[in-house]
Amino acid sequence: MTVAQNIDTHPLSPIEHLLDLAAEDMKSVDIIIRERMQSPVGMIPDLAEHLVEAGGKRLRPLLTIACAHLCGYSGDDHYKLAAAVEFIHSATLLHDDVVDTSAKRRGKKTANLIWGNAPSILVGDFLFARAFNLMVETGSLDALEILSNASSIIAEGEVQQLAALGDISMSKDDYLSVISAKTAALFAAASEVSAVIAGQEPPVREALKTYGLELGIAFQLVDDALDYGGFETALGKSIGDDFREGKMSYPVIHAYQNAAQKGDEQQIGFWHKTMRDNQQAETDLEQAISLLRAQGALDATLDKARSHSQKAIQALDIFEDGPWKSALTELAAFVVDRVH
Numbered sequence: 001m002t003v004a005q006n007i008d009t010h011p012l013s014p015i016e017h018l019l020d021l022a023a024e025d026m027k028s029v030d031i032i033i034r035e036r037m038q039s040p041v042g043m044i045p046d047l048a049e050h051l052v053e054a055g056g057k058r059l060r061p062l063l064t065i066a067c068a069h070l071c072g073y074s075g076d077d078h079y080k081l082a083a084a085v086e087f088i089h090s091a092t093l094l095h096d097d098v099v100d101t102s103a104k105r106r107g108k109k110t111a112n113l114i115w116g117n118a119p120s121i122l123v124g125d126f127l128f129a130r131a132f133n134l135m136v137e138t139g140s141l142d143a144l145e146i147l148s149n150a151s152s153i154i155a156e157g158e159v160q161q162l163a164a165l166g167d168i169s170m171s172k173d174d175y176l177s178v179i180s181a182k183t184a185a186l187f188a189a190a191s192e193v194s195a196v197i198a199g200q201e202p203p204v205r206e207a208l209k210t211y212g213l214e215l216g217i218a219f220q221l222v223d224d225a226l227d228y229g230g231f232e233t234a235l236g237k238s239i240g241d242d243f244r245e246g247k248m249s250y251p252v253i254h255a256y257q258n259a260a261q262k263g264d265e266q267q268i269g270f271w272h273k274t275m276r277d278n279q280q281a282e283t284d285l286e287q288a289i290s291l292l293r294a295q296g297a298l299d300a301t302l303d304k305a306r307s308h309s310q311k312a313i314q315a316l317d318i319f320e321d322g323p324w325k326s327a328l329t330e331l332a333a334f335v336v337d338r339v340h
Contacts, residue, residue, distance in 0.1 A: 014330035015057055018066060021327055025065045025079065026058065032083040036130045047111050047123045051090050061086045063190040063215075067208050070324040071198035077138040078194055084147060085190045087131035092154055092186075094124035099162065100245055142196045150189035157181025166246045168276045172253050176217065184216025191215075207318045211328070214312035218335045221305035224249040225298045228289050240285040246278045250304065251297040252288075258295045267291060306336045 019026065037048040061082035068078035096102070097110040098117045104110060112120040128151070135144045160178045164170050191212030195205040227242045228251055242249050252275065259267035274280050274288065292298050312332040319325045 014327065014334035015059070018062060018327040018331055019057065021323060022062055022065045022069075025069075025082075026062065028076075028079045029058075029061055029065065029082045029086070032079055032134070033086055036083065036087070036134065037127070039126070043115065043119055044123055044126055047094075047115055047119060048090070048127065050108075050111055050114065051093065058086055059219075060089050060186055060190045063187065063212060064194050066324055066328055067191045067194035067211075068198060070208075070319055070322075070328065071195050071200050071204065073194060073198035075197065077140065077143075077197050080134040080138055081143060081147070081193050081197065082190075084131040084134040085186065085193075087127040087134070088147065088151055088154075089186060091124040091127040091131070092158070094120045094127070096158065099158070100241070102241065138197065140197055143193045146189050146193050146196065150185045153181045153185040157183070157185065161247065164248055166276045166278055167248055168256060168271055170248045170253060172250065172257075175248060175250055175253055179217060179220040180213065183220040184213045187216030187219070188212035203318060207315045210315040211312045211332070214308045214315065215332050215335060218305040218308040218312065218332070221250055221301050221308065222336055224251055225301040225305070228292050229298045240288075243274070243285055243288055244280065246275050248275065250301045251292050254300050255292050255295040255297040258297075259291075302336060309333060309336045 033052065037052070038045050064078055064082040064085050094111055098112045098120050101112075102110050103113050110120075111123070131147070131151075132144075135147055138144075157178055157180070161182055164174070164178065188209045189212070192205050192209035195208045224242070227239065227249065241247075243252075252271070256268070256271045256275075259271065270284075270287065270291065274284050309332045313329050316325055316329055
């Protein structure tokens with residue numbers, strides 16, 4: 001088997017280990033999340049609850065908690081910042097599902113499919129506002145700056161991706177720039193913000209920022225591969241969504257560039273028709289997967305993800321050995337190795 005086909009759900013997987021270490025902290029974060037998503041406007045908590053109950057490991061707020069412990073932080077502000085990170089992430093999911101006209105999120109119907117596009121966008125705005133409320137309550141201008149900058153970068157990344165739909169000439173570097181913004185920026189901010197509230201020096205802040213950024217890039221690259229080579233249970237959304245939406249992702253860019261270098265007019269024509277012109281037949285997804293495998297595009301994507309995972313692990317060298325460093329190191333490896 002040459003590419004990921006499933007996700008490791010073993011209870012002792014690294015992410016479960018990290019969740020176990022942070023169990024009490026995450027209970028406190030969960031209380032804040034559920035308190036702050038309440039509103040006298042009934043549709044707001046109903047829609048927000050739907051997204052919360054859809055599951056997910058809450059990886060981004062978990063990073064904030066873990067990195068706070070890694071930095072020796074002993075206060076309570078990391079709970080509010082972790083909740084703010086989750087609200088930012090949830091808001092972007094609501095907005096993304098409207099933009100992408102998605103029908104499934106984490107195995108459940110998306111909020112926009114149930115309530116409509118306008119409520120999804122507006123509740124996303126509400127969650128963004130709640131996130132900023134929580135940031136302000138910590139009294140840390142540096143934390144506010146980090147997370148607000150990340151919010152801006154995420155939005156820019158989403159617009160970049162939207163503008164690049166069907167752009168068959170997109171380079172790998174340009175694509176990595178997009179996912180660094182739309183996905184990895186929040187991973188980076190979620191990690192760095194803990195060093196700030198712990199009063200750590202700039203080298204520590206930079207190390208955690210790098211850890212989060214590289215982890216986020218690896219995470220997105222694995223999702224790119226899974227979209228063409230995994231199960232819906234592994235991905236949490238429908239297989240082939242990126243293809244149907246005309247999104248240029250790392251595997252497609254790799255396969256198209258290979259075909260162009262070889263002068264393979266048949267493959268070039270296929271990608272022009274399906275991605276650039278968005279003319280797709282029922283069997284085109286199956287053919288796309290076949291071409292990606294034949295070109296080694298899925299394996300190349302996972303190799304690239306593994307490279308960024310290793311950079312994340314190396315960023316932790318500045319910290320002394322201990323349970324939290326070990327857990328974060330295991331997590332970075334697991335992001336890629338979760339597939340088998």
